[in-house]
Amino acid sequence: MQLPIYFFGDTHFKSSGSNQENKELEKFSKFLDSISENNTKGSIFIMGDFFDYYFEYQNQTTSNYEKIFTKIQQIKDKGFEIYFIAGNHDYWIGKYFKKYFTETFLDDTVITHNNKNIYITHGDGILSWDKSYRLLKRVIRSNIFIKTYSLLPKSIALKIADKISYERKDSHHISEEKINNIHTELEHFAKGKMNQDFTYVIMGHYHHSYHKTFSNGELILLNECNKENYNYAIFDGDKLEIKNF
Numbered sequence: 001m002q003l004p005i006y007f008f009g010d011t012h013f014k015s016s017g018s019n020q021e022n023k024e025l026e027k028f029s030k031f032l033d034s035i036s037e038n039n040t041k042g043s044i045f046i047m048g049d050f051f052d053y054y055f056e057y058q059n060q061t062t063s064n065y066e067k068i069f070t071k072i073q074q075i076k077d078k079g080f081e082i083y084f085i086a087g088n089h090d091y092w093i094g095k096y097f098k099k100y101f102t103e104t105f106l107d108d109t110v111i112t113h114n115n116k117n118i119y120i121t122h123g124d125g126i127l128s129w130d131k132s133y134r135l136l137k138r139v140i141r142s143n144i145f146i147k148t149y150s151l152l153p154k155s156i157a158l159k160i161a162d163k164i165s166y167e168r169k170d171s172h173h174i175s176e177e178k179i180n181n182i183h184t185e186l187e188h189f190a191k192g193k194m195n196q197d198f199t200y201v202i203m204g205h206y207h208h209s210y211h212k213t214f215s216n217g218e219l220i221l222l223n224e225c226n227k228e229n230y231n232y233a234i235f236d237g238d239k240l241e242i243k244n245f
Contacts (some may be wrong), residue, residue: 001111002043002081006035008232009047009087009122009204010224015064023227025067031230032075041079043102047204047222048087048122053161056094057150063096072100085109087205088124091141092149110198113237119198123205123221126189127182150241179208187212190219200240202233211242 011028014021017166032144035042044195051065063069076082085095091106098104125137149157156189174182189203194217202220209220220242224233230245 001083001113002041003113003235003237004039004048005043005045005111007045007047007202007235008222008230008234009121010049010053010207010222010226011046011226012049012089013065013068013223014052025071025095027227027230028225029071031225031232032071035189036075036078039080041081043081043083045083045085045120047120047202048085048124048207049089050084050087051090053158054090055092055149055157055161056095056097057154058094060094060096065081069100074243076100076102085120087122089136092146100147113235116199116238117197118200118202118240119193121201121203123186123203127185129181129187182206183210183212186210186221187214187219188213190217192223193217196241200235204242205232209242 004201008031011024013024013028028076032044035044044201054065072082081195082100083103083105084093084097085105085108093104093106105120108119111120125134127133152160163231186203186206190212191214193201194214199217200220201217202222204222206221207224208221210219210222212219218240220233220240222233222242223229225231231242233240233242235241
């Protein structure tokens with residue numbers, strides 16, 4: 001994997017073509033241009049929920065997100081490697097999606113460089129008390145669900161996805177007490193990985209930023225990326241920094 005490595009996610013692109021979405025795409029393009037302006041190579045790691053909803057049907061040859069895929073291809077053509085780890089909104093990728101990326105991951109993955117190990121996860125399914133989502137995650141990622149869902153008319157499939165997405169968005173509006181509980185659980189998760197020699201544990205999903213340094217590593221929780229701000233991390237092979245664009 002080429003250095004430097006950029007990490008970001010939770011852009012939640014929609015296919016509406018609205019003025020709002022055009023602004024989101026413009027910010028995305030400017031962010032990628034800022035990365036590639038002075039670099040001839042590097043790696044970009046998109047950490048899930050790139051799209052608010054993505055489901056790829058068998059033998060798919062087009063997409064509602066062509067402008068986004070075109071921008072990714074332009075950055076690849078400059079010499080960058082593009083990686084993707086699935087989120088809870090865009091797990092159902094296929095051959096069409098994958099052709100734009102250097103490599104894709106459906107589950108957590110790791111990077112090792114200069115004896116520093118980075119554990120990468122979208123972040124969903126970690127919280128022990130979120131049992132309903134843990135069950136939902138197992139169901140909607142099962143082969144039976146995917147095959148059945150693919151048989152639905154696209155209009156109905158989209159309505160179902162919109163409903164699930166809308167209901168899950170409520171989980172991002174939480175009290176300070178719940179945020180503290182989330183951080184406690186994420187720290188416990190991260191400590192377990194650090195005990196396995198991971199220097200950094202990096203994730204998104206929770207739509208706010210949080211950074212915790214321990215004696216043997218760091219937990220990095222990245223905020224969502226939108227037209228106002230891109231919260232991202234950059235690893236140069238020696239250290240990992242958190243920045244905003």
